[in-house]
Amino acid sequence: xxxxxxxxxxxxxxxxxxxxxxxxxxxxxxxxxxxxxxxxxxxxxxxxxxxxxxxxxxxxxxxxxxxxxxxxxxxxxxxxxxxxxxxxxxxxxxxxxxxxxxxxxxxxxxxxxxxxxxxxxxxxxxxxxxxxxxxxxxxxxxxxxxxxxxxxxxxxxxxxxxxxxxxxxxxxxxxxxxxxxxxxxxxxxxxxxxxxxxxxxxxxxxxxxxxxxxxxxxxxxxxxxxxxxxxxxxxxxxxxxxxxxxxxxxxxxxxxxxxxxxxxxxxxxxxxxxxxxxxxxxxxxxxxxxxxxxxxxxxxxxxxxxxxxxxxxxxxxxxxxxxxxxxxxxxxxxxxxxxxxxxxxxxxxxxxxxxxxxxxxxxxxxxxxxxxxx
Amino acid sequence: xxxxxxxxxxxxxxxxxxxxxxxxxxxxxxxxxxxxxxxxxxxxxxxxxxxxxxxxxxxxxxxxxxxxxxxxxxxxxxxxxxxxxxxxxxxxxxxxxxxxxxxxxxxxxxxxxxxxxxxxxxxxxxxxxxxxxxxxxxxxxxxxxxxxxxxxxxxxxxxxxxxxxxxxxxxxxxxxxxxxxxxxxxxxxxxxxxxxxxxxxxxxxxxxxxxxxxxxxxxxxxxxxxxxxxxxxxxxxxxxxxxxxxxxxxxxxxxxxxxxxxxxxxxxxxxxxxxxxxxxxxxxxxxxxxxxxxxxxxxxxxxxxxxxxxxxxxxxxxxxxxxxxxxxxxxxxxxxxxxxxxxxxxxxxxxxxxxxxxxxxxxxxxxxxxxxxxxxxxxxxxxxxxxxxxxxxxxxxxxxxxxxxxxxxxxxxxxxxxxxxxxxxxxxxxxxxxxxxxxxxxxxxxxxxxxxxxxxxxxxxxxxxxxxxxxxxxxxxxxxxxxxxxxxxxxxxxxxxxxxxxxx
Numbered sequence: 001x002x003x004x005x006x007x008x009x010x011x012x013x014x015x016x017x018x019x020x021x022x023x024x025x026x027x028x029x030x031x032x033x034x035x036x037x038x039x040x041x042x043x044x045x046x047x048x049x050x051x052x053x054x055x056x057x058x059x060x061x062x063x064x065x066x067x068x069x070x071x072x073x074x075x076x077x078x079x080x081x082x083x084x085x086x087x088x089x090x091x092x093x094x095x096x097x098x099x100x101x102x103x104x105x106x107x108x109x110x111x112x113x114x115x116x117x118x119x120x121x122x123x124x125x126x127x128x129x130x131x132x133x134x135x136x137x138x139x140x141x142x143x144x145x146x147x148x149x150x151x152x153x154x155x156x157x158x159x160x161x162x163x164x165x166x167x168x169x170x171x172x173x174x175x176x177x178x179x180x181x182x183x184x185x186x187x188x189x190x191x192x193x194x195x196x197x198x199x200x201x202x203x204x205x206x207x208x209x210x211x212x213x214x215x216x217x218x219x220x221x222x223x224x225x226x227x228x229x230x231x232x233x234x235x236x237x238x239x240x241x242x243x244x245x246x247x248x249x250x251x252x253x254x255x256x257x258x259x260x261x262x263x264x265x266x267x268x269x270x271x272x273x274x275x276x277x278x279x280x281x282x283x284x285x286x287x288x289x290x291x292x293x294x295x296x297x298x299x300x301x302x303x304x305x306x307x308x309x310x311x312x313x314x315x316x317x318x319x320x321x322x323x324x325x326x327x328x329x330x331x332x333x334x335x336x337x338x339x340x341x342x343x344x345x346x347x348x349x350x351x352x353x354x355x356x357x358x359x360x361x362x363x364x365x366x367x368x369x370x371x372x373x374x
Numbered sequence: 375x376x377x378x379x380x381x382x383x384x385x386x387x388x389x390x391x392x393x394x395x396x397x398x399x400x401x402x403x404x405x406x407x408x409x410x411x412x413x414x415x416x417x418x419x420x421x422x423x424x425x426x427x428x429x430x431x432x433x434x435x436x437x438x439x440x441x442x443x444x445x446x447x448x449x450x451x452x453x454x455x456x457x458x459x460x461x462x463x464x465x466x467x468x469x470x471x472x473x474x475x476x477x478x479x480x481x482x483x484x485x486x487x488x489x490x491x492x493x494x495x496x497x498x499x500x501x502x503x504x505x506x507x508x509x510x511x512x513x514x515x516x517x518x519x520x521x522x523x524x525x526x527x528x529x530x531x532x533x534x535x536x537x538x539x540x541x542x543x544x545x546x547x548x549x550x551x552x553x554x555x556x557x558x559x560x561x562x563x564x565x566x567x568x569x570x571x572x573x574x575x576x577x578x579x580x581x582x583x584x585x586x587x588x589x590x591x592x593x594x595x596x597x598x599x600x601x602x603x604x605x606x607x608x609x610x611x612x613x614x615x616x617x618x619x620x621x622x623x624x625x626x627x628x629x630x631x632x633x634x635x636x637x638x639x640x641x642x643x644x645x646x647x648x649x650x651x652x653x654x655x656x657x658x659x660x661x662x663x664x665x666x667x668x669x670x671x672x673x674x675x676x677x678x679x680x681x682x683x684x685x686x687x688x689x690x691x692x693x694x695x696x697x698x699x700x701x702x703x704x705x706x707x708x709x710x711x712x713x714x715x716x717x718x719x720x721x722x723x724x725x726x727x728x729x730x731x732x733x734x735x736x737x738x739x740x741x742x743x744x745x746x747x748x749x750x751x752x753x754x755x756x757x758x759x760x761x762x763x764x765x766x767x768x769x770x771x772x773x774x775x776x777x778x779x780x781x782x783x784x785x786x787x788x789x790x791x792x793x794x795x796x797x798x799x800x801x802x803x804x805x806x807x808x809x810x811x812x813x814x815x816x817x818x819x820x821x822x823x824x825x826x827x828x829x830x831x832x833x834x835x836x837x838x839x840x841x842x843x844x845x846x847x848x849x850x851x852x853x854x855x856x857x858x859x860x861x862x863x864x865x866x867x868x869x870x871x872x873x874x875x876x877x878x
Contacts (some may be wrong), residue, residue: 121741122730151741181742261736329731331766332577332869343576344850348865355825355832363744364724364731365595365764 002085006119009033010083013092014102015070016061018201019053021099021210025084033085033101035051037062047308060328077203080105096221096247100200101304106176107196110167115287116146116219116244118237119153119229120262124329125360126368127230127262130254130280131156132163134227137280139166142289144195146171146222148215149188151181153229153237162190171218172199173211213239220244225287227277228253231265240273252277257328317341321349322369325359329366376400378465378472380458381479383502383511384450385495387710388626388665390502394444395455397462402438408459410443413451413662422453422484423460430488433729435467449708451662454493457512459481460535461542471611472728474542479503480512488535490514494632496521497625503527512538516636520629522551523622523638567608570781574768578605581763581870583785586612587792588849589803591718591758593681593751593872596765597732602721603646605765606677609719610642611782613675614790620673623713627672630712631665643674649683657691657701658712667694669712681720682750689755692718696758720759722751732767760805760842761870792852804849808841816844822864829868843867 010033013024017293027048028036036044039204044053074081082088083102089111093099104120115138117131125363131153139161147154149170158306161168176199191197200218201211216236220226228251231237240252252275256263260325270276277283314322324330324339336346350367353359360370376714377398382389390488391485403580406420420675427434435738441459458480481499483491493499496517503511504526511529513521518531529551533536540546569579578594585592586609594602616639647656647667658666668676668691678684695701702711725744729735739747763765789877796803800815807815818826828845834844847859847867 122737122744173401183745226612229460259733314523331764333574333766333768336576343580344866345862347577347580347869348862351829351865355828362731366731366766 002083003034004067006032006085007081007083008071008197009037009179010085010101011067011070012037012062012065013080014100015065015085015201015202015295016054016057017101018205018355019061020050020057022050022054024048025099025101026097052151065162072112074104074203074228077177079203082109087110090222092144092223093218093221096217096243098217099221100218103198103200104176104202105196105198109198110144112144112196112224113222113288114144114146114169114225116223116226116277117153117157117229118147118216118226118240119231119266120235120237121150121152121154122262122363123152123156123230124260124360124368126327126370127153127254127256127372128156129360131229132160133280134277134283135160135166135168136164137284138288139164139168141284142167143284143288144169146219148212148219148236149181149184149191149197150236155184155187157229158187158191160195162187164193167220168195170195170197171215171222172197172201172207173215174207175199175201175203175205177203178205178207195297198205216240217243220249221247223249225250225252227251227268228266228274230254230256230260230262231269232262233265233268235265238269241269250275252283254278259328314353314356318346318349318352321346322353322358325353325367327369329362329364329368331364331366335367376466377581378462378475380462380465380475381508382455382458382481383479383499383506384448384454385452385498385630386448386631386708387663387712388466388495388498388623390495390499391448392502392506392508393448393450393455395458395462396442396468397459398440398442399435399463399466400438400440404436404438406439406441408441408443408556410441410446411449412443412455413449415453416443416450419453419456419459419484422456422486423463423742425486426456426484426488427460427463428537429486430534430539432464432469432539433467435463439463452493453483453491454481456484457490457535460484461538464539469594470539470542477508478505478510478512479508480538482512482532484535490534490538492516492636494634495626495630496525496634497622497629500524500527500529501626507605512541518551519637520625520634522553523625525553529736567604567611568782569608569612569785570778572601572604572608573779573816575601575605575765578602578763578765579779579785580699581761582609582855583612583789584846584849585609585717585719585761586614586785586789586872587804587853588760588796588845589717589793589805590760590765590846590849591720591805592761592764593720593722593759594765595722595724597723597730597767598728600765600767602765603677603679606646606675606719606721607644608782609675609717610644612785612789613642613717613731614786614793616640616642616673627665627712631670633670640702641674643671644677645671645674645679645680649680651688653682653685653688653691656688657695658703659705659710661705662703663703663710666701668692668701668714668716671716672713673715674717676718678718678720681722682747686753689753690831693754693758696755718758720751721765723747724764725838731764733769734767757838760846762872763870788853792849793853795852796849804845804852807845807848812841812844816848816859818844818859818864821861822847822859825861825864833868833871839871843871846870 017024041055041059042317135157144167145161146169147157214238220240226244253266254277324335358368380395381690382393384393392593464470492514500521515531522529530548541548628634645667656666699715700711724730725739726747727738849866850863851859
């Protein structure tokens with residue numbers, strides 16, 4: 001068991017790391033943290049190779065730091081803290097090149113295996129659908145779905161996992177008492193219930209832009225496998241994938257249409273040799289092979305199907321409209337030209353198809369084809 | 375007798391109130407003063423009138439001249455009292471027979487050489503004269519055609535003070551201005567912007583047709599250059615033709631703002647104020663109130679391009695006109711109201727950079743930026759918008775198109791018959807339906823009811839969106855002359871919801 005002093009020291013370095021923005025676990029190397037904390041600022045800087053800015057933060061923060069107060073405040077808010085010295089510290093995260101000195105945890109970190117599902121915040125309906133299905137399938141297999149609780153793919157993956165009461169873990173780029181994005185208020189609660197929300201940042205820390213790439217290394221570090229659903233060429237999801245590759249984790253990606261900028265990054269990963277996720281069941285089978293027979297049922301049982309008459313055969317008008325809808329989003333006029341159905345009739349056919357689950361609509365009003373759920 | 379009276383009219387909102395101009399010339403030191411709450415422009419009438427009288431070849435009395443503008447408690451503004459003041463003075467000095475000033479209202483601004491300049495609100499003045507029981511109105515020739523449009527009073531246009539005097543003396547004959555022959559309704563359909571010139575964009579055209587038919591307000595979202603403004607400009611052309619009474623009302627507003635062109639308005643107005651517009655620019659105002667853009671668009675289309683860029687306070691003032699059809703302006707001097715029944719068309723980009731969802735240009739906005747941008751338009755004004763439509767950028771092939779598209783005249787015929795159905799059924803356009811009447815008039819069959827409740831679950835529609843969908847479905851049914859709302863009407867209506875965000 002780590003001593004209180006040791007834990008306090010890691011906690012201190014956690015706060016210092018967030019303030020100074022430099023990775024201290026690596027810099028400390030073999031120096032015991034409590035010893036490093038006791039050093040005069042100049043010696044600390046020399047021993048760790050930090051600059052003047054860090055050592056002045058070090059001096060100032062050490063003056064004000066009362067470990068018992070911090071721990072008291074945390075337990076008052078029901079937030080646990082897992083430091084690098086603790087046994088509860090995720091083993092895989094320890095293997096990373098730059099592990100966080102401490103993690104703040106709201107909820108209980110579920111047992112593994114862990115699979116990260118990440119991707120664009122502006123994903124297409126198809127991408128969101130895929131993320132949710134993967135989340136559901138993994139959740140149904142007892143795999144913990146790890147993601148960043150962001151808009152788009154992240155949120156869809158979490159949602160999929162909680163919809164089948166699966167395990168899930170959300171890693172934030174801000175203090176865990178801050179809900180960001182605000183829209184995900186309800187999802188935050190659900191994720192807390194289904195697992196935990198963790199962050200390396202202390203309570204109240206704002207969601208600053210540079211926190212998110214750093215957060216991604218934790219997402220990658222927690223997991224054996226990372227799935228990239230849709231990612232543009234410069235995106236956070238690709239950073240996660242790079243961290244995962246650096247740490248020797250498996251990276252999978254879902255192939256997307258060639259013309260979609262939101263899929264170029266993930267398609268590039270495939271070209272570079274990432275695992276091709278072409279079938280959700282096959283993927284789940286290869287990540288968590290011991291699931292057995294229960295899996296197939298669990299994938300569909302979570303679908304909140306509202307009873308509605310879906311005829312075996314579509315009416316002629318709707319079938320004609322569907323023939324004009326492709327896998328890349330297309331506007332109403334394009335679909336009308338492709339299918340030869342007039343706009344007025346097409347609009348009503350598309351709504352029916354949408355309600356029946358054959359097509360879905362993206363943020364720009366484009367329609368894409370979707371696998372119907374029956 | 376040294377007091378002579380001339381009658382005139384003062385513009386108040388878009389109505390004209392009677393003003394009596396009393397002129398007294400008495401012994402004393404030569405002087406000229408005007409009383410009766412005149413503003414600066416009226417005060418300056420002294421110099422204009424004095425010079426114009428002398429330059430017209432008459433003699434200005436070298437005695438004490440006092441002009442009273444009654445009623446004394448009404449604030450008079452503008453230069454339109456020049457003519458009645460001059461005529462009053464000339465009546466006292468015997469140049470004009472005073473009895474000829476009975477039963478006549480005079481309005482007009484004098485220039486120094488005695489010519490008359492046009493005034494604003496001529497049509498309102500002739501209506502005001504009619505309600506006051508004044509049979510004849512004398513005003514600048516450039517305003518005569520406009521003022522004669524009602525045909526209720528005899529309107530004489532005159533070019534100069536000299537001509538007015540000669541007319542009143544009976545030395546020259548003036549012809550009373552005729553009401554425009556265009557005043558019959560069929561002629562009110564000349565439009566430069568025609569849908570025949572727009573190829574492609576069937577979705578947006580369909581939405582505009584529905585909007586025109588039900589009087590629905592509409593929001594278009596699309597990348598720059600996709601043709602939102604071009605489409606909006608063509609909306610007035612498919613609205614039902616202006617009736618004579620609508621035309622008169624709209625002309626009165628334009629004339630009161632000084633934007634009249636001397637004749638009746640034949641086209642439905644299309645106003646597209648810039649997004650930097652101030653509250654009073656939009657709603658009307660200034661210390662001496664003038665109609666704002668929303669009133670100038672009366673019976674026409676108010677187009678707000680770059681909708682999210684408008685200031686929140688400016689948009690707030692649109693709520694009353696959109697609800698009640700008029701806008702009330704309160705100032706220290708008075709409270710007045712301008713009519714403002716408009717079809718509101720808004721346009722916006724899907725994201726701050728404009729290219730979200732565009733095929734060829736990459737959007738550079740973060741998800742947070744897009745959310746913030748779109749949340750700027752959430753709010754009460756959004757409740758008044760029934761149709762949301764995405765306008766994509768067209769490819770070159772689509773732009774070249776398949777030749778000429780359907781003309782505005784053909785669309786307008788369908789729109790007019792749909793409007794007629796609504797007027798016969800409920801007296802107002804479908805967009806004005808709410809509450810119990812909405813439920814009654816938009817009652818659904820079992821199939822449609824099932825579809826709607828399914829859609830509410832599946833698409834997460836709010837209560838507001840529910841009403842909106844019903845109103846629009848009613849209009850779509852009216853367009854094809856159906857008595858009840860069928861499943862396909864409802865389904866189409868569901869497609870005009872807000873696509874990007876959960877419906878607010």
